[in-house]
Amino acid sequence: MGPSHFSLLLILAGCWEALGAEHYSNSPVCNTTLSNGSFPWTHYRLPTSVVPEHYYIYIHPDLNTKTVTGYVQILIEALNDTSYIVLNGKNLTITGAFLKELSPNYQRKRLALHVLESVPTEQLAFISEIPLVAGRKYQLSVRFCATLSNSFSGVYRASYWTKNGISRMIAATHFEPTSARKAFPCFDEPNMKAVFSVVIVRDYNRKAISNMPKVSTRTRGDGLLEDHFCHSVRMSSYLVAFVVNDFSSNSTKSKTGTEVSIFAPRDQINQTRYALQAAVKILEFFEEYFQIPYPLPKIDLVAIPDFEAGAMENWGLITYRETSLLYDPHTSSPHSKLWVTLVTAHELAHQAKFENPYKSICSTLQKSYIV
Structure with a gap:
């Protein structure tokens, strides 16, 4: 599968508008609420203090x-x-x-x-x-x-x-x-x-x-x-x-060492081979074409049985509707194969990081901040 077969699909970032709040409900959350307290903030957007x-x-x-x-x-x-x-x-x-x-x-x-x-x-x-x-x-x-x-x-x-x-x-x-x-x-x-x-x-x-x-x-x-x-x-x-799951998985690595894995229910794991092959090729194509290395050590693609969207580009853990990730060469249509390819290309295009490369992969949260 060559580079000419892929289309770069990007979502325009949604605009966040500042809205004014007209009415507030100051219902207490737990026993530590202020007595007779009023909510101290009057905007839908969070304060920046x-x-x-x-x-x-x-x-x-x-x-x-x-x-x-x-x-x-x-x-x-x-x-x-x-x-x-x-x-x-x-x-x-x-x-x-x-x-x-x-x-x-x-x-x-x-x-x-x-x-x-x-x-x-x-x-x-x-x-x-x-x-x-x-x-x-x-x-x-x-x-x-x-x-x-x-x-x-x-x-x-x-x-x-x-x-x-x-x-x-x-x-x-x-x-x-x-x-x-x-x-x-x-x-x-x-x-x-x-x-x-x-x-x-x-x-x-x-x-x-x-x-x-x-x-x-x-x-x-x-x-x-x-x-x-x-x-x-x-x-x-x-x-x-x-x-949190009981799925099976298939894994491989890209040319640059990124571990790519597909997770699906055990009875459907044989339907993940095409997506795994396509994901590696797409990832390698994007890295070469844009000269931007994928910043994380792994990328997981997960077929979720109940999923409202087509897929979601969570960083390092892309979740999919099953029909957007699973492909059975014996029963699936050519359109299904194309759909899996396009959705995977779309979601992997979201994964680029335009800041400094990720370093110190497994550093832990500073101990002084955890008590």
């Missing part, structure tokens, strides 16, 4: 209880003096929120925060009794829980049937354009980019994949496993992704 630098996300999508529990620690910098931090959250129950300054000689313990929610604007406000000071960095720690979604956004359940008639369930994510806030509290606007470090809790009979390669797996006291992943490149929150 505080910006994120690095997220540490610990999350457990429990397919047995159909719940999501976890916590997120966000390294933030205050650009202006402020007594509150506003970020996005939707359909989350906040069970604890704390703030800690990260100045070298600062000995103050974690400060419990008051929490308010604005339901119409999908925002959470964390109120501090001690104001944040411009130029200083802080660690915002938030514990949360939610219900595993039945929709096709946020962290949701997807199911399929084996050839033996057994129902299987996986947990998948789809965060574009504004659904990362359904999975964990975050600054869910595309210009507020940050680095993401992800830890996923799972059962022993499933596996987890995310944007970056897995560093290690640890066994918890309750028998569940924790998969720790390399930290990501700096990216928007809607590109974070993970899938």
Whole structure:
């Protein structure tokens, strides 16, 4: 398959408009809310007084209880003096929120925060009794829980049937354009980019994949496993992704050493050969044509049984509708083969990084930021 067979398909970035808020609902999120408090922010867009630098996300999508529990620690910098931090959250129950300054000689313990929610604007406000000071960095720690979604956004359940008639369930994510806030509290606007470090809790009979390669797996006291992943490149929150699954996979490497893998239900893994071959050729073509190296050590392409879009260009973990990735040479039509090729070319075209090359692939989040 030569370069002339490929078309570069790009999506124009959507424009974010600043909208004025007319009415707010100041419903409390948890017991630490301010009594008689009013939501401190009056715009749909987030304030820029505080910006994120690095997220540490610990999350457990429990397919047995159909719940999501976890916590997120966000390294933030205050650009202006402020007594509150506003970020996005939707359909989350906040069970604890704390703030800690990260100045070298600062000995103050974690400060419990008051929490308010604005339901119409999908925002959470964390109120501090001690104001944040411009130029200083802080660690915002938030514990949360939610219900595993039945929709096709946020962290949701997807199911399929084996050839033996057994129902299987996986947990998948789809965060574009504004659904990362359904999975964990975050600054869910595309210009507020940050680095993401992800830890996923799972059962022993499933596996987890995310944007970056897995560093290690640890066994918890309750028998569940924790998969720790390399930290990501700096990216928007809607590109974070993970899938907890029992799939099989096929893998190979490109000329430049990038590991390319296709994940699909075990009974359909024989339908991934064409997509794997096409993905490697397309990736190599883009790197040569644009003279831009693919910045990550791996790229996974995953066939999701229940998926609303054709595919989604999560960095390092592209999720697909099954008909956009699977091809059976004995039963599929030529049009299906062309469609798999075009969708794969389209999604891989999103993967280029126009900043400095990614370095220190598996560096971990600075220990001083994790408590």
